[in-house]
Amino acid sequence: MHPSIQAYHLQQTPEDQAICTLLATTIDGALPEADSKIWHDHPVWFLDGNPIVGYSKQKAGWRLMFWSGASFEEEGLHIRGKKFKDASVFYTVPEQIDTHALLRWLNKSSEIQWDYKNIVKNKGHLERLK
Numbered sequence: 001m002h003p004s005i006q007a008y009h010l011q012q013t014p015e016d017q018a019i020c021t022l023l024a025t026t027i028d029g030a031l032p033e034a035d036s037k038i039w040h041d042h043p044v045w046f047l048d049g050n051p052i053v054g055y056s057k058q059k060a061g062w063r064l065m066f067w068s069g070a071s072f073e074e075e076g077l078h079i080r081g082k083k084f085k086d087a088s089v090f091y092t093v094p095e096q097i098d099t100h101a102l103l104r105w106l107n108k109s110s111e112i113q114w115d116y117k118n119i120v121k122n123k124g125h126l127e128r129l130k
Contacts, residue, residue: 001024001025001028001036002036002037002043004037004038005024005036005037005038005043008020008038008042008043009021009024012057015093015094016057016062018094019062019091019093019094019097020043020055020062022094022097022099023055023062023064023097023102024036024043026097026099026102026103026106027045027053027106030102030103030106030107031045031047031052031053031106031109031110033047034046034047034052035047035049039051039054041056042054042055042056042057043055047110047113050067050113051067052066052067052068052109052110052113053065053066053067053105053106053109058090060090060092061090061091061092062090062091062092063088063089063090064088064089064090064091064102065080065086065087065088066086066087066088066105066108066109067084067085067086067109067113068085068086068109068112068113069085069086069087069088069105069109070084070085070086070087071085071112072087072105072108072109072112074087074101074104074105074108076089076098076101076105077089077105
């Protein structure tokens with residue numbers, strides 16, 4: 001696990017640390033080729049510089065977001081907006097995390113990608129990479 005992500009986890013409550021650690025270790029195991037870091041104040045994993053998955057604490061709980069998740073066609077992921085292709089799920093306790101579904105989504109995240117890395121260059125238009 002990236003040291004900055006470990007430091008991020010240590011700033012959380014013990015129960016929140018359990019959620020974060022489960023998410024991070026599962027993501028690291030499923031996407032060993034991904035780079036990870038704290039980006040916009042929360043942990044994010046990238047493939048070839050393109051953001052793939054990350055999580056952050058929000059009012060409703062821990063939001064696990066897949067940047068291209070709307071294209072996964074998964075019932076467990078909720079589409080937030082219409083302009084971008086993201087989808088999320090929220091957790092408030094570690095027991096809510098379905099690791100089988102999470103691994104399936106992580107597999108799809110490497111197979112289905114929209115080009116967020118070049119969104120500014122493309123003037124807000126997303127293009128499908130995979």
